[in-house]
Amino acid sequence: MAIPPNVSPAAFNAALDAWRDAVGPEWVFTSEEDVALYRDAYSPFWGEPEERVASAAVAPATVEEVQAVVRAANEHRVPLYPISTGRNLAYGGSAPIYSGSVVLDLKRMNRVLEVNERNAYALVEPGVSYFDLYEHITKAGLDLWIDPPDPGWGSVIGNALDGGAGWTAYPFRDHFGAHCGMEVVLANGEIVRTGMGALPNSKSWQHSRWGYGPWVDGLFRQSNFGVVTKMGFWLMPRPEAMMSSMATSEREEDIIPMLDALNLLENQHVVNGSTQIFQGGRGPAGSAAWTIQVPIYGPEKVVRAQMDYAKAKFTAIPGVKFVEGELFRTPLTPEQLSRVRLVNFGIPNLSTFAMLGRNPGAPDPAGGHIGFSPIVPRTGESLLEFKRFYAENLPKVTNGENLGITGPVYMTCWERTLVCLIMFPIGRDKAMNAKMRHAFETWVRLAAERGWAEYRAPAVYQDLVADTYSFNNHALRRLRETLKDAIDPNGILSAGRYGVWPKHLRKT
Amino acid sequence: MTSRREFLQVAAVTGLPVIAAGPVNAATAMGVWPLRTDIHAVLVDRRHAASRSVGARLASTGAQVQAMADADITQVWLHQIGPAWRERPVPIAGLTARSALFCLEQLALSRGLRVVFHGEHILYPDGRTEHSILRGAQRAQVSARDLTRAGPQWPAAIAEALARHRQNPRPERFGPSDAALEPALPPGAQLLTSWIIAAT
Numbered sequence: 001m002a003i004p005p006n007v008s009p010a011a012f013n014a015a016l017d018a019w020r021d022a023v024g025p026e027w028v029f030t031s032e033e034d035v036a037l038y039r040d041a042y043s044p045f046w047g048e049p050e051e052r053v054a055s056a057a058v059a060p061a062t063v064e065e066v067q068a069v070v071r072a073a074n075e076h077r078v079p080l081y082p083i084s085t086g087r088n089l090a091y092g093g094s095a096p097i098y099s100g101s102v103v104l105d106l107k108r109m110n111r112v113l114e115v116n117e118r119n120a121y122a123l124v125e126p127g128v129s130y131f132d133l134y135e136h137i138t139k140a141g142l143d144l145w146i147d148p149p150d151p152g153w154g155s156v157i158g159n160a161l162d163g164g165a166g167w168t169a170y171p172f173r174d175h176f177g178a179h180c181g182m183e184v185v186l187a188n189g190e191i192v193r194t195g196m197g198a199l200p201n202s203k204s205w206q207h208s209r210w211g212y213g214p215w216v217d218g219l220f221r222q223s224n225f226g227v228v229t230k231m232g233f234w235l236m237p238r239p240e241a242m243m244s245s246m247a248t249s250e251r252e253e254d255i256i257p258m259l260d261a262l263n264l265l266e267n268q269h270v271v272n273g274s275t276q277i278f279q280g281g282r283g284p285a286g287s288a289a290w291t292i293q294v295p296i297y298g299p300e301k302v303v304r305a306q307m308d309y310a311k312a313k314f315t316a317i318p319g320v321k322f323v324e325g326e327l328f329r330t331p332l333t334p335e336q337l338s339r340v341r342l343v344n345f346g347i348p349n350l351s352t353f354a355m356l357g358r359n360p361g362a363p364d365p366a367g368g369h370i371g372f373s374p375i376v377p378r379t380g381e382s383l384l385e386f387k388r389f390y391a392e393n394l395p396k397v398t399n400g401e402n403l404g405i406t407g408p409v410y411m412t413c414w415e416r417t418l419v420c421l422i423m424f425p426i427g428r429d430k431a432m433n434a435k436m437r438h439a440f441e442t443w444v445r446l447a448a449e450r451g452w453a454e455y456r457a458p459a460v461y462q463d464l465v466a467d468t469y470s471f472n473n474h475a476l477r478r479l480r481e482t483l484k485d486a487i488d489p490n491g492i493l494s495a496g497r498y499g500v501w502p503k504h505l506r507k508t
Numbered sequence: 509m510t511s512r513r514e515f516l517q518v519a520a521v522t523g524l525p526v527i528a529a530g531p532v533n534a535a536t537a538m539g540v541w542p543l544r545t546d547i548h549a550v551l552v553d554r555r556h557a558a559s560r561s562v563g564a565r566l567a568s569t570g571a572q573v574q575a576m577a578d579a580d581i582t583q584v585w586l587h588q589i590g591p592a593w594r595e596r597p598v599p600i601a602g603l604t605a606r607s608a609l610f611c612l613e614q615l616a617l618s619r620g621l622r623v624v625f626h627g628e629h630i631l632y633p634d635g636r637t638e639h640s641i642l643r644g645a646q647r648a649q650v651s652a653r654d655l656t657r658a659g660p661q662w663p664a665a666i667a668e669a670l671a672r673h674r675q676n677p678r679p680e681r682f683g684p685s686d687a688a689l690e691p692a693l694p695p696g697a698q699l700l701t702s703w704i705i706a707a708t
């Protein structure tokens with residue numbers, strides 16, 4: 001049995017005994033085989049000493065059990081790493097940031113506590129996956145959509161807490177941004193409810209996000225200040241229709257007015273769908289330099305009117321062509337479902353893994369990947385600068401080798417920004433993984449020199465990326481450390497997550 | 509547990525072809541059919557002849573066989589395996605792409621099921637096939653050498669091994685399989701994965 005670092009065998013055994021009492025012995029996992037299930041299948045350090053691994057796992061089923069587990073961990077100073085469904089592939093899987101932590105696995109807490117159709121919200125526990133919530137809503141016949149990320153098996157809470165995003169309309173595809181109220185178990189075992197939830201018998205916990213007084217919810221995003229045991233989410237009423245058109249241009253520099261048009265349309269809430277900006281491909285007049293998707297969700301009449309307006313804005317740019325897409329009335333027919341990207345219609349699925357695995361289009365894939373996705377201002381000038389930056393530096397970053405790194409893919413997950421995704425294949429070849437690591441680390445540094453940084457990072461790179469947010473001698477990190485010391489003085493929760501370490505593990 | 513009738517209805521709804529269950533009158537090169545199996549569902553990838561062949565043979569053991577169009581398990585998961593596992597942790601098997609096994613394994617873990625049998629079959633463009641059994645060889649009474657000896661009949665042999673596999677009556681512990689990633693293969697080669705996921 002592995003033992004967490006800086007914990008005596010006696011203290012660890014005492015914690016294990018307390019957990020067995022609290023959750024039942026069958027839900028405390030210490031065998032090598034069981035603990036191996038929490039390894040990160042996409043770890044760029046797989047099988048190397050730097051791989052982050054757990055020492056044990058404990059799986060409570062209720063909030064009271066979570067409290068008991070956390071209290072025992074605090075008493076015996078055992079590091080915990082809470083996960084919801086733990087399917088954070090590409091960002092660390094279920095493995096802890098601080099090797100030797102005990103995974104606090106919340107998968108068994110999987111109740112959909114409430115779905116309210118009239119006010120369009122849900123209240124869920126951490127183990128509720130997108131599949132579960134979709135099924136609940138579908139079975140109940142509610143006229144609501146969820147917004148799943150590509151893999152539908154993840155946790156609605158876990159994804160939101162890690163800063164995840166989906167593929168339907170704004171604001172719902174910003175998963176943390178679409179939450180309303182949470183319940184958190186703090187490191188001392190105390191339960192806090194945020195927003196209106198702080199009112200005993202509150203009637204409006206999922207209706208009003210801000211509550212009263214300083215808003216603390218943001219402290220629990222990409223953080224290690226508490227264990228989230230409930231979270232509310234605002235849902236999109238099923239839109240009557242969805243239509244996705246395409247604006248294309250043959251000239252490289254046209255991306256500047258095209259993105260200005262897209263920004264205007266988005267900031268006016270005319271275009272609300274998730275856009276991708278493709279380079280190349282075939283446009284209406286032959287080969288296109290740029291293609292921008294223009295998706296709109298809403299009532300059919302409104303969608304048609306908004307699409308006309310969008311078309312007018314794009315075609316006012318000389319040389320830009322606009323191809324109107326098919327209008328889909330919801331719910332889609334089986335034939336339509338077979339040819340659309342399901343996540344754009346709020347339907348969770350796992351097709352992304354079939355595409356990542358070996359298939360006719362990718363005869364020799366690695367299977368795994370990690371991503372570097374710097375946030376860049378949504379302007380054509382910035383996009384062109386990033387494109388040049390990528391092309392100029394790729395040979396340097398890869399030492400001139402073809403490592404199979406792909407990108408950049410330009411996405412519009414959040415308002416006013418571009419997410420410029422670069423993907424690094426990860427396999428079991430240690431030498432190749434070392435090259436990927438070198439490339440990843442170099443991109444992070446080079447991008448930071450230009451004022452661009454990642455919004456989310458693989459577990460092993462959370463320190464590296466946090467280091468780039470260094471304004472005023474790392475003032476933001478120091479503020480977070482002050483909070484950490486106050487909220488979790490023994491540093492038992494998710495040590496190192498997003499670069500925040502407890503006092504006793506901080507590098508000076 | 510989903511009845512055969514419900515299963516066929518689901519298949520009709522989802523448009524997934526079901527290879528009919530029922531006796532297959534082919535005595536295989538490897539053994540005596542029909543075997544009976546407690547495997548609840550068998551997943552095959554209809555792009556591959558070997559996979560279709562395994563499906564046809566296992567249909568005769570009473571298993572419900574789902575032929576997927578590719579490696580995407582979503583529909584089978586939503587309409588067949590997810591609902592079945594909510595009732596009880598029934599065993600499932602397949603001859604599929606690695607990524608299909610990976611997805612099912614991940615979903616299985618939270619329900620206490622594990623990959624208890626795992627074989628890999630590399631199909632080279634020149635017609636050769638290379639086999640390895642990574643887990644469960646003894647309980648399925650099969651070895652890579654048996655499969656090599658079976659030559660082009662290896663799908664029948666692996667079907668029989670899947671049907672013959674019996675769980676250890678004593679609880680066993682299994683870590684994750686290595687299905688998450690893809691091994692490097694020579695150009696043109698393809699990989700099929702045979703597997704059983706069951707409660708341990």
Ligand SMILES: Cc1cc2nc3c(=O)[nH]c(=O)nc-3n(C[C@H](O)[C@H](O)[C@H](O)COP(=O)(O)OP(=O)(O)OC[C@H]3O[C@@H](n4cnc5c(N)ncnc54)[C@H](O)[C@@H]3O)c2cc1C
Pocket residue numbers: 082083084085086087088089090091092093094106126148149150151153154155156157158159161162163164165166226227228229352353356494497
């Ligand atoms: C092919 C592929 C495609 C992907 N596509 C997308 C995509 O479209 N969008 C996207 O957002 N992501 C995507 N991902 C990344 C990732 O798989 C998903 O974000 C996934 O939903 C995260 O896993 P999870 O939901 O199980 O969260 P978890 O793994 O449970 O949680 C993530 C992290 O949040 C923290 N945490 C979780 N729960 C709690 C809690 N209750 N209390 C305190 N801290 C907690 C933990 O530190 C944990 O490690 C993709 C990954 C792959 C491999």
